[in-house]
Amino acid sequence: MIDPLYIPVAAFWGSAVGSVSTVLSNWVMERRRHHVRRKALAVSQRHKLYKKFIEEASSLYADALVHDKSEASQLVGMYALIGRMKVISGDEVIEEAEKVGRMIIETYLAPNRVRIPTKPARHSNMKPATRSELKPAMVPI
DSSP states (O other), rough: OOOOOOHHHHHHHHHHHHHHHHHHHHHHHHHHHHHHHHHHHHHHHHHHHHHHHHHHHHHHHHHHOOOOOOHHHHHHHHHHHHHHHHHOOHHHHHHHHHHHHHHHHHHSSSSSSSOOOOOOOOTTSOHHHHHHHHSSSOOOO
């Protein structure tokens, strides 16, 4: 026979194990959600930083193609972004960003590669079909 004392003890332990498993399950799930949110935020911040770097480097490279000399103040923004990358990015990304920085400096030191036209383009050397596309469309009123 079952001792009548075992029934309340078994009920208590069943209830306790059920409660603890629910609490642990909720704790693990909440921890996982927090981890996923934190990782998504880090990825988002990296994307924003990379976007700023690409915009800054593109602007400086375009300027370097046209000008022989640069001011150090122009390069500070790009190197500040590289410094931020060193905190949150891997070594491979940092190496590539530093290569871009060196390439921009070398481009500034090299002679101009692109000449800005000083005179407006003439249309006399163009074919008639091309010239007609450049004329504005005449719309009757």
